[in-house]
Amino acid sequence: MVDLKSQYDKIKETVNLSIQEVLETNSYINGPQVHHFQKSLEDYLDVKHVIPCANGTDALQIAMMGLDLQPGDEVITADFTFAATVEVIALLQLTPVLVDVDQVNMNISIEGIRKAITPKTKAIVPVHLFGRAANMEAIMAIAKEFNLYVIEDNAQAIGANCRFSDGSKKKAGTIGHVGATSFFPSKNLGCYGDGGAIFTNDDTLAHKLRGIVNHGMYERYHHDVVGVNSRLDSIQAAVLNAKLPLLDEYNKARQNAARKYSAAFEGHKNIISPTICDICDCHVFHQYTLRIIAADRNGLMQHLLDKGIPCAIYYPIPLHSQKAYKDSRYKEEDFPITNQLVKEVLSLPMHTELDDEQIKYITDSVLEFLK
Numbered sequence: 001m002v003d004l005k006s007q008y009d010k011i012k013e014t015v016n017l018s019i020q021e022v023l024e025t026n027s028y029i030n031g032p033q034v035h036h037f038q039k040s041l042e043d044y045l046d047v048k049h050v051i052p053c054a055n056g057t058d059a060l061q062i063a064m065m066g067l068d069l070q071p072g073d074e075v076i077t078a079d080f081t082f083a084a085t086v087e088v089i090a091l092l093q094l095t096p097v098l099v100d101v102d103q104v105n106m107n108i109s110i111e112g113i114r115k116a117i118t119p120k121t122k123a124i125v126p127v128h129l130f131g132r133a134a135n136m137e138a139i140m141a142i143a144k145e146f147n148l149y150v151i152e153d154n155a156q157a158i159g160a161n162c163r164f165s166d167g168s169k170k171k172a173g174t175i176g177h178v179g180a181t182s183f184f185p186s187k188n189l190g191c192y193g194d195g196g197a198i199f200t201n202d203d204t205l206a207h208k209l210r211g212i213v214n215h216g217m218y219e220r221y222h223h224d225v226v227g228v229n230s231r232l233d234s235i236q237a238a239v240l241n242a243k244l245p246l247l248d249e250y251n252k253a254r255q256n257a258a259r260k261y262s263a264a265f266e267g268h269k270n271i272i273s274p275t276i277c278d279i280c281d282c283h284v285f286h287q288y289t290l291r292i293i294a295a296d297r298n299g300l301m302q303h304l305l306d307k308g309i310p311c312a313i314y315y316p317i318p319l320h321s322q323k324a325y326k327d328s329r330y331k332e333e334d335f336p337i338t339n340q341l342v343k344e345v346l347s348l349p350m351h352t353e354l355d356d357e358q359i360k361y362i363t364d365s366v367l368e369f370l371k
């Protein structure tokens with residue numbers, strides 16, 4: 001699904017030099033590379049505070065810990081996403097409230113959020129799924145109306161823009177009270193191991209989060225708040241320092257590949273391709289996900305795999321049907337879109353190194369099966 005080797009070959013010298021610096025300075029935890037990355041990412045995202053941490057799941061957990069959410073508080077999130085989002089809600093003994101998604105953008109349904117709000121609701125966690133920014137303008141308006149926190153799960157959409165009705169744009173992840181991202185190797189900005197970060201414009205919250213990531217310490221061996229051990233290590237920061245200046249170029253390469261895929265599938269009766277907006281970068285194509293309509297999606301998947309084309313179903317089971325998150329509160333009729341999407345979606349290879357020949361082979365192979 002990704003080609004990290006070809007990408008590395010192109011940036012080998014910068015990455016190797018950057019890692020070498022860490023080895024020479026022997027500062028493996030919280031070294032100067034981490035500080036440099038933090039500052040560069042703050043500038044790139046135009047956000048006041050970036051707090052690097054060990055992975056995207058921790059980033060979500062720490063964000064929620066920082067907001068002082070209490071056991072039993074209800075947190076609304078999307079039914080159609082990777083489990084990490086709901087996992088941390090459950091882990092902190094908060095009550096996950098899963099809601100259906102929008103059929104077109106596959107992000108959390110705005111109507112669904114409104115219906116799910118109760119007096120116990122304390123937060124909304126929109127996920128910018130597959131690289132496409134959720135409708136943050138509508139989500140922030142609901143949050144304001146009901147006095148709720150918004151925690152953006154931006155693991156899949158770093159660099160994407162959210163556009164507002166006054167024409168302004170802001171980077172996904174920087175609009176809610178707090179945002180979280182992942183630098184897992186296959187992400188749009190990936191390191192060579194695990195990594196993550198939290199973003200906020202709130203000075204008080206940022207201070208709290210900086211303590212939580214490091215055992216609740218602000219001064220060595222003084223533990224002021226209950227914390228965790230979640231630090232981005234200097235070697236991963238060194239890789240990210242080499243790759244961050246290329247993020248926009250990488251996202252453009254993904255968008256170009258997506259345009260070529262969609263052009264080949266245009267008008268096909270069995271394929272719904274993701275829409276591509278030309279006026280903003282609201283979709284940075286972490287995944288290129290098709291919906292296969294009235295055709296054998298699983299047969300197509302096997303056909304592609306037989307031809308040596310990696311492809312995957314993100315995600316095959318709605319969260320409300322997962323053993324760990326089943327709950328008698330959920331009714332199947334509340335999730336018509338997620339229940340439909342899990343049967344239709346198919347993600348094709350998507351990365352920065354896809355060339356025209358590969359795209360043609362992939363699109364021809366899809367069309368050959370669907371005729």
Ligand SMILES: Cc1ncc(COP(=O)(O)O)c(C=O)c1O
Nearest residue numbers: 055056057082084085155182184
């Ligand atoms: C939507 C979403 N949230 C959270 C995460 C968790 O990130 P990590 O794997 O870095 O813990 C992921 C990673 O796949 C993700 O896709």
